[in-house]
Amino acid sequence: MNWNIPNILTAGRIVLIPVLVLVYYLNFPSNHLIATVIFIVAGITDWLDGYLARRWNQQSSFGAFLDPVADKLMVATALLLLATDPMVLSSVFSRILFALATMVIIGREIVVSALREWMAELGLRATVAVNIVGKLKTVLQFTSISLLLFREPLFGISAFKAGELMLYVAAALTLWSMIVYLRAAWATLTKE
Numbered sequence: 001m002n003w004n005i006p007n008i009l010t011a012g013r014i015v016l017i018p019v020l021v022l023v024y025y026l027n028f029p030s031n032h033l034i035a036t037v038i039f040i041v042a043g044i045t046d047w048l049d050g051y052l053a054r055r056w057n058q059q060s061s062f063g064a065f066l067d068p069v070a071d072k073l074m075v076a077t078a079l080l081l082l083a084t085d086p087m088v089l090s091s092v093f094s095r096i097l098f099a100l101a102t103m104v105i106i107g108r109e110i111v112v113s114a115l116r117e118w119m120a121e122l123g124l125r126a127t128v129a130v131n132i133v134g135k136l137k138t139v140l141q142f143t144s145i146s147l148l149l150f151r152e153p154l155f156g157i158s159a160f161k162a163g164e165l166m167l168y169v170a171a172a173l174t175l176w177s178m179i180v181y182l183r184a185a186w187a188t189l190t191k192e
């Protein structure tokens with residue numbers, strides 16, 4: 001295992017997960033601001049570790065494995081924090097909708113990860129390579145979760161409401177991207 005800077009940044013994202021949980025639940029002034037900053041730093045290091053690994057030619061099997069794991073753990077943790085916080089959503093309908101969006105996002109990650117692993121075993125990993133819909137979904141998820149964690153108004157607009165709306169759009173894109181991946185692999189999946 002090579003502990004280069006990209007891999008250290010990736011591992012750092014995993015280390016930030018319990019810090020995010022602790023800061024989110026501690027009741028002190030600005031805890032939501034700090035939780036938001038932690039999540040944004042994790043998102044920036046996600047981009048930065050990949051950029052540096054390519055730029056410095058430091059790509060590794062360990063990094064290729066750990067990077068998506070770190071991302072999925074951070075997103076799932078943030079969504080679970082929000083979905084289980086009784087102070088976040090006021091109505092039963094909004095709690096149900098939020099829980100469904102969270103289930104779609106986390107469920108898609110499990111399905112697509114399993115699909116990619118299975119296709120890789122068959123030597124067909126490129127069939128389910130990341131596409132533009134997946135990248136757009138990731139940007140929307142990152143932005144929406146950041147706004148949801150922040151909660152405070154931005155420029156007179158409710159950051160939470162904007163984040164909630166973006167999360168539902170991200171969940172729709174998440175579902176769409178899963179369908180795109182499944183369709184790409186469908187012939188292989190259904191072959192006898």
